[in-house]
Amino acid sequence: MMRETAPVCPVTENHIRIALVGQPNVGKSMLINAISNARLHVGNFSGVTVEKSEVFFDYNDFHFTIVDLPGTYAFTDYSIEERVTHDFLTNEDYDLIINVVDSTNLDKNLQLTAELMTMNKKMVLALNMSDEAEREGIEIDAPYLSQLLNIPAVKVSAAAHTGIEKLIETVIDTYNQPMREPKLVFSEAVEEEIGIIERYLDEHHFKAAISNRNIAINLLQNEKKTYRTLHDLPLWTELQPQLIEADKHIETHHDTDDIKEVFAEEYAAFIRGVIAGTVHYREQASEKKSLTERVDDLLIHPVLGIPIFLFLMWGLFQLTFEIGNIPMEWIDSFFGWFGDVVGATISNEDIRSLVVDGVIAGVGAVVLFTPNIIILFIGIALLESTGYMSRVAFLLDGIFHKFGLHGQSFIPLVTGFGCSIPAYMSARILKNDSDRLLTLFIIGFMSCGARLPVYVLFTGAFFAPGIAGNVLFAIYIAGAVIGLIAAKVLKMTAFRGEDEPFVMEMPKYRMPSLKLVWHTVLTKTVMYLKKAGTFIAGASMLVWFLSNYPHSDSVALEYAPKIEAAAEQTEMEKLSAEAAAKQLEQSYLGRIGKTIEPLFEPIGLDWKLAVALQAGLAAKEVVVSTLGVLYSVSDEASETDSSLVGAIREHIPFASAVSFIVVIMLYLPCLAASVVFTREAGGIKYFFYLLLFTSATAYLLALIAYRLTLLITGASAVLPH
Amino acid sequence: MRLKRKMHTLTDCPRGCSATVVKLHAKGPLKQRLVSFGIMKGARVEVIGFAPIKSTVEIKIGRMRLALRKEEAQMIEIDHDA
Numbered sequence: 159m160m161r162e163t164a165p166v167c168p169v170t171e172n173h174i175r176i177a178l179v180g181q182p183n184v185g186k187s188m189l190i191n192a193i194s195n196a197r198l199h200v201g202n203f204s205g206v207t208v209e210k211s212e213v214f215f216d217y218n219d220f221h222f223t224i225v226d227l228p229g230t231y232a233f234t235d236y237s238i239e240e241r242v243t244h245d246f247l248t249n250e251d252y253d254l255i256i257n258v259v260d261s262t263n264l265d266k267n268l269q270l271t272a273e274l275m276t277m278n279k280k281m282v283l284a285l286n287m288s289d290e291a292e293r294e295g296i297e298i299d300a301p302y303l304s305q306l307l308n309i310p311a312v313k314v315s316a317a318a319h320t321g322i323e324k325l326i327e328t329v330i331d332t333y334n335q336p337m338r339e340p341k342l343v344f345s346e347a348v349e350e351e352i353g354i355i356e357r358y359l360d361e362h363h364f365k366a367a368i369s370n371r372n373i374a375i376n377l378l379q380n381e382k383k384t385y386r387t388l389h390d391l392p393l394w395t396e397l398q399p400q401l402i403e404a405d406k407h408i409e410t411h412h413d414t415d416d417i418k419e420v421f422a423e424e425y426a427a428f429i430r431g432v433i434a435g436t437v438h439y440r441e442q443a444s445e446k447k448s449l450t451e452r453v454d455d456l457l458i459h460p461v462l463g464i465p466i467f468l469f470l471m472w473g474l475f476q477l478t479f480e481i482g483n484i485p486m487e488w489i490d491s492f493f494g495w496f497g498d499v500v501g502a503t504i505s506n507e508d509i510r511s512l513v514v515d516g517v518i519a520g521v522g523a524v525v526l527f528t529p530n531i532i533i534l535f536i537g538i539a540l541l542e543s544t545g546y547m548s549r550v551a552f553l554l555d556g557i558f559h560k561f562g563l564h565g566q567s568f569i570p571l572v573t574g575f576g577c578s579i580p581a582y583m584s585a586r587i588l589k590n591d592s593d594r595l596l597t598l599f600i601i602g603f604m605s606c607g608a609r610l611p612v613y614v615l616f617t618g619a620f621f622a623p624g625i626a627g628n629v630l631f632a633i634y635i636a637g638a639v640i641g642l643i644a645a646k647v648l649k650m651t652a653f654r655g656e657d658e659p660f661v662m663e664m665p666k667y668r669m670p671s672l673k674l675v676w677h678t679v680l681t682k683t684v685m686y687l688k689k690a691g692t693f694i695a696g697a698s699m700l701v702w703f704l705s706n707y708p709h710s711d712s713v714a715l716e717y718a719p720k721i722e723a724a725a726e727q728t729e730m731e732k733l734s735a736e737a738a739a740k741q742l743e744q745s746y747l748g749r750i751g752k753t754i755e756p757l758f759e760p761i762g763l764d765w766k767l768a769v770a771l772q773a774g775l776a777a778k779e780v781v782v783s784t785l786g787v788l789y790s791v792s793d794e795a796s797e798t799d800s801s802l803v804g805a806i807r808e809h810i811p812f813a814s815a816v817s818f819i820v821v822i823m824l825y826l827p828c829l830a831a832s833v834v835f836t837r838e839a840g841g842i843k844y845f846f847y848l849l850l851f852t853s854a855t856a857y858l859l860a861l862i863a864y865r866l867t868l869l870i871t872g873a874s875a876v877l878p879h
Numbered sequence: 880m881r882l883k884r885k886m887h888t889l890t891d892c893p894r895g896c897s898a899t900v901v902k903l904h905a906k907g908p909l910k911q912r913l914v915s916f917g918i919m920k921g922a923r924v925e926v927i928g929f930a931p932i933k934s935t936v937e938i939k940i941g942r943m944r945l946a947l948r949k950e951e952a953q954m955i956e957i958d959h960d961a
């Protein structure tokens with residue numbers, strides 16, 4: 159067919175709605191990427207897809223909608239993820255299921271497939287990771303498998319992009335053909351009961367869209383929807399006692415009182431049979447240690463495991479600081495130069511100041527830290543995509559459990575080092591509500607990427623470059639430790655409750671796909687820069703305005719003659735600095751700061767730092783840009799060191815800096831994160847709890863840190879100047 | 880009085896031992912969860928290793944590796960393989 163003659167709107171008729179279902183970590187996200195070239199986030203730990211997402215694309219004359227459902231091990235509705243998948247599959251409208259399975263682990267994956275086979279939906283089996291299966295010497299006879307199950311099965315590899323076209327064409331074929339009923343075979347005892355119910359339905363001329371055999375199976379395994387449908391029919395009164403009898407029969411046979419368990423065992427036996435006929439293992443996998451096993455011998459070593467993990471994290475922060483700092487000077491001087499160039503073109507003094515001191519200084523201060531952020535994001539993306547995250551959860555569960563947390567809390571917590579927002583969302587992998595809430599409350603203590611600039615600024619100001627990386631690491635560790643202690647306190651008070659079991663799959667180690675890491679990092683970095691360009695530029699302008707107005711003529715009048723009269727250059731500089739400081743003090747910002755200063759005085763913060771903290775409630779990046787604006791004002795005169803780092807070193811006593819860092823580490827996350835927190839926690843009241851909890855913790859610990867630092871350094875309590 | 884037979888659970892297995900699951904002593908959601916991971920009567924498991932202070936155990940079931948806390952492992956009754 160020629161392209162030009164294609165109908166204008168080929169969409170409506172041939173629209174195929176597909177539900178993509180599979181167990182966690184089988185490569186669903188990557189398969190969607192491969193099919194549609196969409197940019198979804200792909201990660202290698204159980205349960206990256208927590209919300210269902212839709213992808214649209216066209217192929218030949220067909221319009222596809224693929225709904226990527228959260229990975230689920232079984233067709234149950236116990237955790238949030240399982241519920242999303244379960245409810246979608248039972249209630250929503252779709253044409254076909256693509257069941258993605260991991261070819262290297264068929265026996266486990268087909269367990270879900272067997273459950274899906276009773277859903278009475280068209281289905282295509284995507285045997286993913288066929289590249290890996292081949293490497294591991296696993297040979298799958300796909301045509302025979304497809305014949306045994308009566309479901310089309312296609313070998314694909316999302317990573318190597320093989321079989322994708324065939325998969326799509328199989329989907330189209332399946333869509334066009336009438337429904338074929340999948341073949342499930344049970345043990346004799348169960349088959350007998352199925353037969354009885356089936357015959358009963360047949361005799362009563364019961365007809366539904368699905369076969370009576372399928373109905374019998376669903377009734378026996380207590381499938382809710384079938385149950386409800388038949389419940390209201392006249393034949394139910396006779397059928398029900400038969401069902402009860404049948405279930406009892408089966409349960410005795412299986413020596414259990416749990417019909418779900420019975421069917422799980424039945425499916426497992428059926429699958430064993432199918433696999434015996436269709437899968438051939440070329441070499442005995444158990445004889446030779448796999449790569450994963452060998453790596454695990456080291457990485458989850460009972461003694462070495464945790465030190466190795468800490469070392470890797472330490473290395474990450476070293477890199478963040480050492481490599482991240484190289485381009486910083488270039489960026490810094492670029493914005494300096496850019497400010498001068500732009501400033502020269504603007505004649506109006508006020509507007510020039512707004513643009514140069516407000517917007518360019520503010521945005522520049524934030525953009526400055528992009529290299530650090532990129533390195534941190536790369537590190538976290540690597541942790542995620544290699545499969546190491548699950549190992550750390552395994553190593554840390556023992557310790558975490560003691561603090562009232564769950565080993566899997568580690569995943570949102572580490573994500574929190576990147577950004578609190580995805581961290582709050584990924585807390586959904588925790589099945590238990592009180593575990594989840596507890597984790598949500600302490601995620602903020604894991605310093606997010608946006609706080610990194612503040613730390614880099616301050617450690618750079620007070621520590622030699624050689625040890626600044628270590629200090630940075632110590633700050634992060636301190637935040638994490640405080641988080642753990644806070645968790646314990648919360649667990650003993652607010653979140654008492656049953657402990658959630660820890661049962662977690664350890665995925666195979668995989669080489670991270672460079673393309674995917676790149677995508678993840680790129681998306682996050684672009685987001686960071688976008689924020690710098692919009693939100694932070696706006697906030698910088700606001701801060702600039704508040705710190706420049708109202709302009710006091712009396713101060714200007716008082717100092718102008720003095721400065722003019724000054725004989726020496728140094729005296730003149732000193733006077734203009736004084737004038738600038740006076741102006742700032744009586745500005746709107748100065749007045750706000752002065753009002754709240756008494757509150758911050760005990761922890762060694764003056765009004766400028768207090769204002770910076772308030773600004774940080776909007777976004778943590780704004781702290782740096784605010785400091786940039788505040789200090790560029792009073793800095794104009796003292797040209798000894800033009801950079802912000804110098805200004806901070808000069809104006810802020812060490813003890814105050816420590817106290818400031820402690821507050822930054824612990825107080826409320828940014829506005830956007832707070833909104834997500836409130837949504838995930840499930841109510842505005844939790845936001846107020848969080849506000850109270852983090853403010854109190856931050857204030858108290860800042861007070862302690864301030865006093866301790868004074869004591870140790872022997873300094874006296876002076877406020878910044 | 881009934882004679883008490885010592886029950887073996889997964890926690891009795893040292894590193895490297897393999898066993899067959901005899902019974903699950905878990906209930907409700909936990910049981911479903913274990914079952915959905917393939918831990919059910921007749922399943923073969925192998926103990927791969929322990930986390931520090933033996934708080935968590937890693938097992939292999941089929942071709943999958945699974946981490947379990949000690950408390951959960953104690954609910955899995957096993958028979959040592961010869």
Ligand SMILES: Nc1nc2c(ncn2[C@@H]2O[C@H](COP(=O)(O)OP(=O)(O)O)[C@@H](O)[C@H]2O)c(=O)[nH]1
Nearest residue numbers: 183184185186187188200201202287315316317
């Ligand atoms: N070798 C190989 N690896 C794959 C394939 N598909 C996915 N992966 C990897 O498997 C891991 C899990 O993939 P992901 O798409 O996040 O799984 P999901 O949890 O099902 O969405 C990632 O590390 C992928 O790189 C494949 O076909 N072959």
